[in-house]
Amino acid sequence: MSFLQLSGLCRNYGPVAAVNGIDLSVAAGGRTAIVGPSGCGKTTLLRLIAGFEPPDAGSIELDGEPLAGPRMFVPAYRRSIGLVAQDGALFPHLSVAANIGFGMPRGEPDRDGQVGHLIRLVGLDESFLQRRPHQLSGGQQQRVALARALARKPRLMLLDEPFSALDTGLRAAMRKTVAGVLEAAGVTTILVTHDQEEALSFADQVAVMRAGKIMQAGSPRDLYLRPRDRMVAEFLGEAIILPASIADGHAHCILGAIPIDRDESRQTAEILLRPEQVGLGPDQAGGTSAMVTDSEFSGPTCTLTVEVANGAGEAGALVLRQPSAGAPQAGTRIRLTVSGSAHLLE
Numbered sequence: 131m132s133f134l135q136l137s138g139l140c141r142n143y144g145p146v147a148a149v150n151g152i153d154l155s156v157a158a159g160g161r162t163a164i165v166g167p168s169g170c171g172k173t174t175l176l177r178l179i180a181g182f183e184p185p186d187a188g189s190i191e192l193d194g195e196p197l198a199g200p201r202m203f204v205p206a207y208r209r210s211i212g213l214v215a216q217d218g219a220l221f222p223h224l225s226v227a228a229n230i231g232f233g234m235p236r237g238e239p240d241r242d243g244q245v246g247h248l249i250r251l252v253g254l255d256e257s258f259l260q261r262r263p264h265q266l267s268g269g270q271q272q273r274v275a276l277a278r279a280l281a282r283k284p285r286l287m288l289l290d291e292p293f294s295a296l297d298t299g300l301r302a303a304m305r306k307t308v309a310g311v312l313e314a315a316g317v318t319t320i321l322v323t324h325d326q327e328e329a330l331s332f333a334d335q336v337a338v339m340r341a342g343k344i345m346q347a348g349s350p351r352d353l354y355l356r357p358r359d360r361m362v363a364e365f366l367g368e369a370i371i372l373p374a375s376i377a378d379g380h381a382h383c384i385l386g387a388i389p390i391d392r393d394e395s396r397q398t399a400e401i402l403l404r405p406e407q408v409g410l411g412p413d414q415a416g417g418t419s420a421m422v423t424d425s426e427f428s429g430p431t432c433t434l435t436v437e438v439a440n441g442a443g444e445a446g447a448l449v450l451r452q453p454s455a456g457a458p459q460a461g462t463r464i465r466l467t468v469s470g471s472a473h474l475l476e
């Protein structure tokens with residue numbers, strides 16, 4: 131059942147349609163990630179949900195209660211929606227304890243006990259409570275910001291790129307911590323990010339935005355393996371996109387005949403393979419012959435450019451990523467095999 135329902139939501143800034151007719155359902159307790167290129171309207175969408183600004187059209191409903199719609203608007207402070215921003219936005223002059231306690235209702239019983247519980251919940255110990263924000267690392271500040279947002283017992287939590295200032299290792303650890311904390315608290319969450327890996331690993335629903343619209347929304351697996359079009363495919367990871375003719379339940383392309391993942395009436399289409407579907411072996415029988423023309427080392431993986439020429443006289447270049455250990459050098463002849471099925475793009 132839908133907990134948050136956005137219907138036909140629009141917000142214009144002069145001639146810019148920052149949010150342009152968005153429909154989205156979020157289930158109770160769910161984690162939705164909104165991804166898209168810079169300027170596509172992600173932050174504006176969060177601001178509309180939070181109630182920092184009214185939509186020009188459309189409606190927002192939370193747990194059956196209208197928050198915005200024709201001639202009605204519930205202001206942010208009455209929505210019980212938490213927001214953690216990119217920089218955490220802690221009050222610099224207040225201690226960590228005072229920051230966390232800030233939003234708690236007056237007269238709340240056992241405030242100190244609750245603050246202590248929240249700081250531990252986000253993986254810090256109580257010795258941090260007397261510090262000021264500038265005495266914390268970026269990751270610790272983000273944890274405190276999350277504790278502060280949770281202190282208000284929000285019905286919905288909005289996270290606006292909260293991990294983007296952190297380095298890669300800390301980012302993954304924080305993502306796990308935050309997902310665990312929100313799950314334990316049972317809070318429905320929307321995460322805005324431009325990092326596809328973050329979106330795919332954090333959320334149970336991913337929505338890809340472009341130019342104020344949602345291009346596709348669905349489970350991470352579905353979006354990754356069955357994106358609607360090239361933009362969604364390329365946004366969510368590395369993509370091998372090839373022209374193919376379609377016949378007998380197969381896509382016939384430069385890599386041979388590959389089963390397709392749905393019935394199709396088109397005779398030609400672009401197909402998507404993810405790089406991990408393409409296996410690479412020594413130049414012996416089986417698969418499609420190819421020549422490695424370039425091999426670029428980048429730590430655990432190598433990016434290989436391979437020239438493929440099949441028996442049907444078709445030729446083309448593919449870019450593949452392979453584990454560095456044992457990756458072939460430029461000039462090596464190899465064989466390519468495809469596993470799984472090909473997905474047809476619109």
Ligand SMILES: Nc1ncnc2c1ncn2[C@@H]1O[C@H](COP(=O)(O)OP(=O)(O)OP(=O)(O)O)[C@@H](O)[C@H]1O
Nearest residue numbers: 143146148166167168169170171172173174175324
């Ligand atoms: N207050 C404003 N006044 C005028 N234009 C705005 C305003 N806020 C946002 N915009 C414009 O609306 C569009 C969407 O902006 P928004 O910040 O929502 O994008 P975003 O997807 O969050 O981008 P980023 O990933 O770079 O943060 C952009 O073209 C932006 O320039």
